[in-house]
Amino acid sequence: MENSLFSKKEQLIKQVEIGVTDLLILVVSFLIYQFYQNGSGILWVSGILLLVNTLRFWFEKQIKEGLDWIIRYRYLVALICFSILVMLRIHGSSIGIYDVLFGKTDAAIVNEIFGNGRIIRGDEFNVQVPYFFSQWYNQGALLSDYMSLSPQNMIIGYNAPVWDLTLIGKPFIWGYLLFGNEIGLSWYWCSKIILFLLVGYEMMFILTKRKYLSLFSSICIVFSPLLQWWLAPHMYQVFFWASSLFVVGYYFFMAKKKWLKILSTILSVCCLVGFVIALFPSLQIPLGLLMLALLVATLIRDKKELCWNKRDNVRILLVVIATGIILGIFLIESREAIQLLNNTVYPGHRVSIGGDQGFEVLFTDPSVALTPFLTPGRQNACEISDFNQLGIFFLFVYFYFLWLKKKGKIRGSFSIENTLVMIMLIEMYFMFIGFPEIIAKITLFSYINRMYMIYGFTAMIFTFVMIAQVFQYRRLLSWRVGALACGLFVLLYIATMWPNIDPEYRLYFGLRFYWSVALLMGFCGFLLFTQWRKLFFPIFGSWVVITGMLVNPIVQGADSVWNHDLIGYAEHVREEQPDARWLITNSKYTQQLLLANGIKVANGVNFYPDLKKWEILDPTHQNDTFYNRYAHIVINFTEEPTHYSLDGADSFIMYLNVDDFKKLDVEYVITDPMSADLLKNHGINAELVFEDPASNSFVYEIKKVG
Template sequence: MERILKKTYRTAHPLLWMLLGVGICIFAACGLEMFYTRLFPHIVNEKQILLQSPERVLAFFLFCYYIFLHFVIQPKIIYSFIYKYRFALALAAFLICVALQLHGSSMSIWNTYLFKGDDPSRFQEPLFGLTRGIRSDEWNVFTPLAMSQEFNDYGITNSISRAWPTDMLTIYNQPVWDITLIAKPFYWGYLLLGPAYGLSWFWAGRMIALFLVTFEMFMMLTKGKKGYSVMAAFLIAFAPVVQWWFAINFLIEMLVAGQLAVLMIYHFMNTDHLLKKALYAFVFALCGLAYIFALYPAWMIPLLYVFAVLAVWVIVTNFKNGKRRKAEWFYIAGAFLVIAGIAGFWYLRSEEAFALTMNTVYPGSRVYTGGDGADFLFSYTTNLATPYLATANPCEGAMMYGFFPLTEIIAFTYLVKKKFKDLLVALLLALDMFFLIFAVAGFPVALAKITLLSNTTVRIIPIICLIEIFVFLRILSVTDNPLVQKKWLRIVLVSAGVGISVIAVYSAAHSYYTSILPESMPMAYWVGFVAVMSAFMLYFFVQRRKKLKTIFIICVCLLAFLSGMFVNPVMRTTDAIYDKPLAKAVQEIQEKEPGIWIGADMTSNFLIANGAPTITSTNIFPALERWEMFDENGEKQDIYNRYAHIFLYFTEGETELGPGPSGDTFSLYLNPNDLYRLGVNYICASPGHVIPMENFGGSLTVLYEDQNAKIYRVNPME
């Protein structure tokens, strides 16, 4: 009995220590809360007073108690328990997040533009972290669109967005009651529980699913190496590119669906049970549909290459496992028929939306031939700093820790040693080189189109980083011995790695794209990252035994965690939108007298989140017939035939459409008399927004006003 206790616990009286730990950790949590509320605003240079938060104290307590348990219970017991019950624990974490309505939206940025109210909910501000104004595609487009669906009964066609029938199944495909919902589990919360819980379901579900699926994928890839599989889950789930682009462009859906599809192929190949084969084939079909519905070619195309390589490797290496039966072909055919049938139905239903998008100036006419990626190859070296230091556009430089070009050197050395007999590493390295040539040197237009890479952008670089993660973790899983045996060769390779690390960091620090660099980066950071890269290189040329392996895994997990965890804020509820007086006023007006709205000064997309059909909300498709009223000869189609954020200005002159400050914008200079041509019933703008009334044939009545917004009713022409 005593021996069993020693194997389980590290103290003589574990129960007493665990009870004592509760008090210790409560005290520690209160100290951390005091530290956070007083020092965090100074650390991030934000002039605000943080209120005490019981949720934050509870989070600090759970963190402290988790650490404390390592001093009472043997760590092996803790992690064996977590591994054994990982799915149940993940489900519990998911349910808690949804119950508390926790999410990572930066919606509290609306507090910058709109009045919070005289007695605002404390949930209008983040519990943890900072809101990210740069992620306007999330808080100003994607999230308001999803919320508008609540006022649309989650129908396929939404006339709230753009105040024009808008297809919700493409581009920013949104929660919709439709057959496609079968492959969109992250949207189920919206339809079952409404926007507040649905938003949490969307954020928490995707993060937990990505972590779990990645872990399972690498358990297969590394042949059960739990430590390296956890490291992979951290490297991918907390990758800066995943976190900075978390809510849009569906990168998470692609990573989850692609990896899960490969896992289904693996299990399909390794079971003799026909019912299980049928289940795996069905899940594969759902993964295929989820991947297609993501519909973001810049990542879909290169990721498809990656998952195809993984699938080929799984099929080749597992073909002789289990019994091969004729019934398998029916399951395989059935899976592809499900994919083709539902995807075909989806395409036919949304054919007009696809046609509109493909014929736009932006993004439809874009053809990418590569050749401009060299300056982004080392931008991962800045990613540890961008969550904490001011950066003009950290999103474009967000990557994964693939450690280019160290991984390529390691992989080539490994393949030479193995005489190129590791099929997976060989295939992945070949794909890596193919993508690198495209990204750095570029392809002719014809070749870019044949390979479909013409549909990508420079965002192919994070996919190269992903390939590198697969490569170096595969190599680490094969053996714990040094990559080469000769000491002099080890010294040469490690020295070369140190030199390359210096070049990589120097190149990143002097990048042509200064917008992806944090401001005032201290020299100590660059030196520190050279040390990180050098240590990574060294690890492959030493004996990777117990303690060193544990330290390495912990350090890499910590690097990934600190680079991604604090990118998005932790918010609770949707009060940052629905608790505002303006939100209540808009909903009340729209309920009593429904009408068409137009907005200026950052109000347009806020209006659609509250159910108000708004002409100037982001036009995810161009409303060509509407804008042709002011362009009878079609001379200005290049201005408005695009995905566009619309800037509204009132003018005494004729209504005119003009270019905006970027490719996804245009300006509307509107004569107030044309409000009637557009069918506008309500205007929402800041109180200082000038509406020229001298030659206006109608009149405006103020229905609502606060210090940041004013609502007018457009009265009939006199």
């Protein structure tokens, strides 16, 4: 009789779980369809999800077996998905912004399948894509003069496609070098997502030993708002390679099979090169330390399974030698560029001592649910982005576990949990109190100016590690413990977050929205302490969909880069004059679009100063505080002496004296008619050769400078 009642109770819980999940699918689909630009495609996706989830009423076992098959053959499944997506030329770039700015030659071509490009993603579509695309015309050479008068190092430039030994640690860009720009763009985006999903699963499985939780947490990590908003530049790569180092490092020491030992040895070289070449010290240092600490903790936990002999020492030597050779050659070839970058005003000369963060960074910013739909007022969406985590909630639970362990009610190693808590406390100390400058420099924390990102990542890992422990010891846990942790969490969440709400969002939604998010997060944690614990996953998963999966569009092809009248004319000039140099005024976008199509420009984005250009225009270097930086360069003509003004830490405006312009070897200028008249008044023969009404661009050929 008891078994019958227990079975009925399980059936009821299962039915409620399926019903609630169906309801959440409908609610999320409605929100996306109603409020997300170009979001009608969600109807097809939600229809499939509803069907599969509802079929669980009758085919739960078969669906679970299918999921098990996917997990078991995940690498084969990943390869098939990757191949199909690349063949279809699918990616998530915001290059569609160029269609808005420059119009279309063929208006019938529509590339954006779901969502739209975002202007805030300028580092992606307006810097990285042009740099990468230009390398096809530069034959993948290390140095390129396509964006300025003197060559820029293209590895320093966002790790653009370059034929050299560092390719072993840059699988994301292989497609560019092998198949060209359109396939390369798809290869880049799809490989980044799929490879991190695989690495994330392996990392979380090592930490939790639970395959379904590892699959879910991997999706949550990859589609976290922070990683999606920062997917294209260096940041995503640092998180990926740090996680990869942990996974490969674990199997490097734990592997028993010969083939796995060989594979982990090779992959160790790949991961070390990829991690170092990412060139973002403010993330590399803390993430490297985090993963090293976690690796040591897992090896201590699994020390009984450790299989190591003297021959394995040779593998360490091989990794050191191979990595040293590859990185040594890179450093020799790029030492001048690295030195120039390190000596820039921005980002080179920065010393962080911490103590500059508020307590709100301990929690996920509720605004991440709004940034895919509305532009914030105070900060940009990238800066607001965060990891979805319940770190503080599970910090309370962790101390309860310590009490249970002291009472002898639970056993087993807590080395991973202890390590994560210790790291989180160090991160908190640095964020809220800070280190003396000398200590910050000795510990290398002086490079860390984005510790809140590292804390969010640590707290996210801690969240899922603790969920695994809650499931393991669920019979010892009372709902009262969850309720207490939930109450404390919600109170702290609201108290620290409400003074820091974006004013634009507060005007639209008021404080109730933020309180609701705090309650939702706390409720998710509370559910884990009840018989309804499995509801955590559809609720938290819905939050992940809203906050992370809607950040980037789904785009097919790269027509947005070349489907413009202006580009058609510029390509015609390039065919006849491949070395012709173009200068663009009053724009941050036109020169980058030209660059993406293999047109040489004089004022493209520079990662470090173009010494040749500034020797011509500023031989005494009295203005180097303006241009000695990573910089977008906007040029305007003037009759006054050449002068500069900062337009941001990574951008400046140069008011170029017309007579100074004569010193530059430029064949074409894109400017307005009034500026062209100014050139003519100073004896420069600027002849209008093309006009593009769609972008209001006027192309002048400089026939004679004198």
